[in-house]
Amino acid sequence: MVDPANTKVVVVGAGLMGTGIAHAFASSGYPTTCVDVSTEQLAKMRKSVEGIVAGAVKLGKSTEEAAQATLARLITSESLTDSLPGTTLLVESASERMPIKLEIVAEADRLMGPEAVIATNTSALSITEIAKATKRPERVIGMHYFNPVHKMKLVEIIKGLETSKEVVDRTYAWAKSLNKTVIVVNEWPGFATSRMSAMMGNEAMYMLSEGVSTAEDIDTAMRLAFNHPMGPLELGDLTGWDTRLAVIQHLHQTLGEKFRPCPLILKMVKAGRYGRKTGKGVYAYDEKGEKIPGSGLKVSI
Ligand SMILES: NC(=O)c1ccc[n+]([C@@H]2O[C@H](COP(=O)([O-])OP(=O)(O)OC[C@H]3O[C@@H](n4cnc5c(N)ncnc54)[C@H](O)[C@@H]3O)[C@@H](O)[C@H]2O)c1
Incomplete structure (x- = not known):
């Protein structure tokens, strides 16, 4: 049922999550395009994926040949419009803002074939509301990944009010093909995670x-x-x-x-x-991304 080589995937958003999702599909044999409005973010994504595949080779989990094949399958683009034709699965993973997501899925609906599936990696927003921006609400679904995607085993599939069983089954099969454990939940704010x-x-x-x-x-x-x-x-x-x-x-x-x-x-x-x-949140991090000891935020006066 799953045929990675003939399933074109577009991942929208080259941030923390889009990077991991694009790597997951490309390393599992899917021709993958990662789209972002930021050139800088796309370059960062590429560098991160190079780091992940090099790490896998170093650990003996992958061969140099497989690593190069992953990188060859993954292309980047700043144009969603140009990337959409011929796409079987779109995974929206842009910033967690409803207006951004609605704009992306409406454009995907306009340019993707009628059988194509629109998935969103939203952490909490309504799949049903996102689906309403398309003319195919039965083909819109939540496909929620966890950070870092190459290490985290779970994919949470979220059914919107109108998501069809056929689309749930297809999405389930795609997530399994990425070697993930999959759960299916009903849409409710924040899902099960x-x-x-x-x-x-x-x-x-x-x-x-x-x-x-x-x-x-x-x-x-x-x-x-x-x-x-x-x-x-x-x-x-x-x-x-x-x-x-x-x-x-x-x-x-x-x-x-x-x-x-x-x-x-x-x-x-x-x-x-x-x-x-x-580089700074509750803790501060050095250039290598290592947490600086004793840097925890102090709020007392
Ligand atoms: N961070 C997590 O641990 C996590 C886990 C699961 C799901 N999510 C969800 O994944 C999504 C992305 O989160 P993230 O952590 O990767 O955020 P991020 O801020 O790292 O990346 C978001 C990316 O979206 C891009 N973007 C914004 N508008 C765009 C547009 N119109 N078209 C294309 N790209 C656009 C930005 O340039 C940025 O690169 C969100 O919906 C978030 O809730 C995040």
Whole structure:
């Protein structure tokens, strides 16, 4: 059923997630185009993918030949319009803003064949609302990946109100072909993953603001008491507090008071402290991306 070589994939957004998703498809044999409005971001994406494939060769998980084939299958473009014809699957992974997503899927709907599927990697937004911007709501679906995509095993498939069973089955098969474990959930704000993760990150920020403990100790508590691989503040730095804030604001709007964004997150975003991607979030990072010891944000006066 899955025929990677004859399935053209377009990934929109060459940020943290688009990079990992584009690599996942290209390394699994799909001709893949990654589209972004930013040339700089596309160059960064290419460099990151080169790093991932080189790392796999070094670890003996891939051959040099397979690495080169992955890079050859992955092309970049600044033009969504030029990239769309002949596409079987579009994975939208642009910034977490509804107007941006609506514009992308409307353009995809206009230029992709009637059988093509439009998937979105939104963390929390309504698939049904995104689908409404197209004339094919039954062919629009959530295909939610996790960061870093080449290490994280899960893909969460989200059914919008009108997503067809055929599209769920096809998307499921594509996600399995990337060697992922797949769950299928019904659309509800934050799905089965982001809702919980946003709640923990927000609560950890309240604890930091209230002076319960240091950033380092809040993270250590979650790692060692509950066996989380990383603490909620470290995870927020990895996700990006700009994206985190967009998700929490949406959950606050749709699910109510329990998701009121912690003011410290708003303050951090205003300061440009998005996390690893800007070199500073709750923690500071050196040029190699290593966390600087003792750099946890201190909020007491
Ligand atoms: N960061 C995470 O851990 C994570 C995890 C799962 C899902 N997501 C979701 O994935 C999506 C992308 O998040 P990210 O963390 O990669 O963000 P990011 O900020 O790293 O990247 C977003 C990219 O989208 C590009 N972009 C913006 N408007 C565009 C347009 N009109 N056309 C093409 N490209 C455009 C930007 O230039 C940027 O490169 C969001 O919907 C987010 O909620 C993020």
